[in-house]
Amino acid sequence: MNMNMGAAAVQTSTMPRPTGAPAASQTPAMPRQAGAAFTEAKTEAADAELVFDINKLNLHYGSFHGLKDVSIRIERNKIMALIGPSGCGKSTFLRTLNRMNDLIPYVSIDGLVCFDGKDIYGRNYDVTDLRKKVGMVFQKPNPFPKTVFDNITYGPKIHGKKNRKQLDEIVERTLKEVALWDEVKDRLHKPALGLSGGQQQRLCIARCLAVEPEVILMDEPTSALDPVATLKIEELMDGLREKYTIIIVTHNMQQAGRISNETAFFLHGEIVEIGDTETIFSTPTNKKTEEYITGRFG
Amino acid sequence: MRQNRFVEKSIEKLLFVAAAIATISVALITIFVFRSGLPAMSGYGFANFLFGADWSPGNGEYGILALTAGTLAVTFLALLIGIPTGVCCAVFLAEILPKRAAxxxxxxxxxxxxxxxVVYGFFGLIVIVPIISEHVLPLWQRVNPDAQTTGLSILAGGFILAVMILPTIVSISENAISSVPQDYREASLAVGANKRETIVRVLIPAAKSGILASIILGMGRAIGETMAVMVLTGNVAMLPKGILDPVATLTGTIAMEMSYAGPTHQEALFGVGIVLFVIILILNLAAQAIARKMGAVGRE
Incomplete structure (x- = not known):
């Protein structure tokens, strides 16, 4: 019944029903308000391993309160989609997870962000190690002005892998993982900037995989790509879910519906609603969420 | 309306004349230098002129090899000191120092x-030259006991020239590094590179065309510099054997000797001017070619 209502809502906003998300159908639909009701979720996901445990995260940019009491728990091998209108803090939140906000002056953070059980803002936490384990794919494809080969081996070389054979293997493995191998295997030593936008973005994902991360953060990875390239990346993400945990920021509601297991809806720096994707899209509990996903604002 | 168009046209003409003056000046100077210098060069023999080691106008000898060697030695030393200092300084300003301090x-x-x-020359004469004769020479004499110097030397000229080309190298390199897209920094840091690795492996390679351009412009400045070098190198037209030896440069020789030169001597000095002209032209063309090629690779 709920499903049908969801489908109806979806039709008015020209949005296909979420297709994938097998995990979502296994767990009972259980939307939960942000920051509250975690006890329920805990028992439910007792056996699932937590990758990120974020508790009452607040971020200030100068005097601007960018993130307000954000609490999320992210499980291993799931895809979590972050949605919300521009400026709602979802990208900012994503960048707190690999401490990319460190680059921006005047940012102050409090609250707890635990990755694999350790506070990443703790005093002696090794940021480069964090970023090795928590990779990032950016909105605009940003390969280095180097060859395809050098782009992928950049990370492994930095982390001490010098053996040519080992590097060759990494390049082949990661390019196959992102389904780019057949397209570029004859031009590994040509400039990466000569590839198409979609190929560049897959190369960036391969570059990220080359350092064997546990988590991949994606900041609107397909917003600069055409529909065909977007589809390829989405198919790719579905496969990546087996080995990695993915947290993706997207403006594309259909995308969130198609690929993610869980969805969090951000508004004005707060999480309005978080739950498994199917439920959020079919029976959102919050009026704002419903308005946003049906396209009435945002 | 009509008056407006008249004003428009007049301004265009005026701008055209201004542009023409610049171009014509270059052409006139080129023609004048070549017409004045070529007869002496061909009269003495091009090969003898370019590769003769004996520059003694009093005896009618006009071989400029020692002068070319002097110019190249001083320039090379200036670059040897100036490039690492300048590029490191640029990296520091662009990437490490907070914006306001930078x-x-x-x-x-x-x-x-x-x-x-001339102020650089004077400073060098008062400060650097005595340092070389009093402090550097004794050190060098431990290696080579026969070494002698007054302090007026390649070292003095090269050192001051290095300082003189710093602004060129620093400001252009700093611009090049600062304008590397933020995307590259983030991409590098996101795979777990630290700041040093990001600078060395991503930012400097990405900015290399600009850095190279700055180096070549600096080199042009170093070769063309006259006054400071003339004051500091001792002006002895001999092939140098070490960096404490005095040398004469192409530019310094022209400046020193033009005032009392006889007709043939004067023509030979214009010949020296031609050589300088050609060296700098080649450098500029090389600079443009490199910048174009590297720029293309970076953007493609």
Whole structure:
């Protein structure tokens, strides 16, 4: 019944029903308000391993309160989609997870962000190690002005892998993982900037995989790509879910519906609603969420 | 309406004349230098002129090899000191120092460009030359006991020249590094690179066309510099054997000798001018070619 209502809502906003998300159908639909009701979720996901445990995260940019009491728990091998209108803090939140906000002056953070059980803002936490384990794919494809080969081996070389054979293997493995191998295997030593936008973005994902991360953060990875390239990346993400945990920021509601297991809806720096994707899209509990996903604002 | 168009046309004409003056000046100077210098070069024999080691106008000998060697030695030393210093300084200003402090540093470095070259020469003569004869020479004599110097040397000229080309290298390199897209920094840091690795492996390679351009412009400045070098190198037209030896440069020789030169001597000095002209032309063309090629690779 709920499903049908969801489908109806979806039709008015020209949005296909979420297709994938097998995990979502296994767990009972259980939307939960942000920051509250975690006890329920805990028992439910007792056996699932937590990758990120974020508790009452607040971020200030100068005097601007960018993130307000954000609490999320992210499980291993799931895809979590972050949605919300521009400026709602979802990208900012994503960048707190690999401490990319460190680059921006005047940012102050409090609250707890635990990755694999350790506070990443703790005093002696090794940021480069964090970023090795928590990779990032950016909105605009940003390969280095180097060859395809050098782009992928950049990370492994930095982390001490010098053996040519080992590097060759990494390049082949990661390019196959992102389904780019057949397209570029004859031009590994040509400039990466000569590839198409979609190929560049897959190369960036391969570059990220080359350092064997546990988590991949994606900041609107397909917003600069055409529909065909977007589809390829989405198919790719579905496969990546087996080995990695993915947290993706997207403006594309259909995308969130198609690929993610869980969805969090951000508004004005707060999480309005978080739950498994199917439920959020079919029976959102919050009026704002419903308005946003049906396209009435945002 | 009509009057407006008249004004428009007049301004266009005026701009055309201004542009023409610049171009015609270059053409006239080129023609004049070549017409004045070529007869002496061909009269003495091009090969003898370019590769003869004996420059003694009093005896009618006009071989400029020693002068070319002097210019190249001083320039090379200036680059050897100036490039690493300048590029490191640029990296520091662009990537490490907070923006506000960097602005102060940049202002100071750009001031260096405004100091007249004779002041550099004078400073070198009062400060650097005595340091070389009193402190550097004794050190060098431990290696080579026969070494002698007054302090007027390749080292003195090269050192001051290095300082003189710093503003060029620093400001252009700093611009090149600062304008590397933020995307590259983030991409590098996101795979777990630290700041040093990001600078060395991503930012400098990405900015290399600009850095190279700055180096070649600096080199052009070093080769063309006259006054400071003339004051500091001792002006002895002999092939140098070490960096404490005095040398004469192409530019310094022209400046020193033009006032009392007889007709043939004067023509030979114009010949020296032609050689300088050609060296700098080649450097500029090379600079443009490199910048174009590297720029293309970076953007493609």
């Amino acid at each position: 602005a102060v540093f940049k202002f100071a470095i750009e001031l260096l460009a405004g100091i007249p070259s």
